[in-house]
Amino acid sequence: MMLPLAPARAGEPLSVLCLGAHADDIEIGAGGTILGWIAAGVRLDVRWCVLSTAGSRREEARASAGGFLQDAARADIELAGFTDTQFPEESREIKAWLCELRARVRPDLVLTHRSDDAHQDHRELNRLTWTVFRDHLILEYEIPKWDGDLGRPNLYVPLPPNVLERKIDLLLSHFASQRSKDWFDAETFRGLARLRGMECRAAGHYAEAFHVRKAVLGLRSGA
Template sequence: MVKGTILVFGAHPDDMEIGAGGTLVKLHEENYDIYPVIGTVPGDASTVETRLKEAEESARCFSKNKPIILVDDPHQLDFNRKLIGKIDEIMVRIKPDTVFTHWLGDSHQDHIKLTQSVISASRNNDMDILMYERTIPGTITNASFKAQLFVDVTGQFEDKIKALNMHFSQVKKYGDKLIEALRGRAAYNGYFIGKKYAEVFEIIRIKKW
């Protein structure tokens, strides 16, 4: 029996695995129905084809559903009525209990615009909305992420890395430093809850009782 329905947004392929991969694997193991939504796939035709295949392979690690692509043209990933409408249609159709998306303080404008659109589209719904940490690689911002919800992913961290490694073109591009950075961040977060690894989220909205 499905325990709940999850919508997870990432502006580009591999974003959601970087930010919430361990949590997604954990929820998948607990029989949640997870729908990955990718904002857009940048690059020329051959690059887009490669990255779409990688995204589909990666999604199999934490979902039974193929990724949904919001817009074909990266320049159309903007905070506007059209994108909000597309996201709203997905939310109405899937009826998620929980939504994961980028942090509003992220350094990448695509990440910010997508989350702004997600929040606007969810205004008439009662779903939980959680933002995952700043995407790596990225640059420093003057905003401060509020780690309000900790998820123990000690048992799922290697599966997170497995999912991320499916994005071979990007892992090859950024090298071992990306994996080392994610492992270090997860260990740092885990320290605060007495676990080896954890992922953390900032809350936009959450229901209880």
């Protein structure tokens, strides 16, 4: 039996820190979850951070984040300039950047890459996230790619069909630089969401999936 867990109800605040190595990472891995919470009436306070944004990818990242966070209660977008594919070599500088960020934010929830993602930048950002935000609830999102590195997630967020379609529309409209990739299309995003929706028996048939390494289960106080 699955016990549904809700980080916040309609009208309640929720502070989320989203960390992505590259433009489109957060959107692919957790964009539907963010859109779904906003659509459900959660008062979402989002800090959206993309660490590698060079050339046209910088404007893509900013425009896409603005589209996904258009109706959030609060949205702060931060774009850094670390080097694509070189995160392990720039680990010291990235850790210092994350430590400075931690001094400014107090998120209820952190979204980041999976620990065993095949991309070296994704793995390094995951490792540093766990080093810097060790007292936070961290959900690790997944990104489909030709490496075939999808794992066995243990947390699911069901997505209504309209929310999934909104996610796909935003991805396809904002990331012109990725359209030449044979996996970057609506079929891939919809197919993975359908598979994850089947795994958690989502009423709307679709879901995004996450990996949770460590969590504390408590009881809500109040009436």
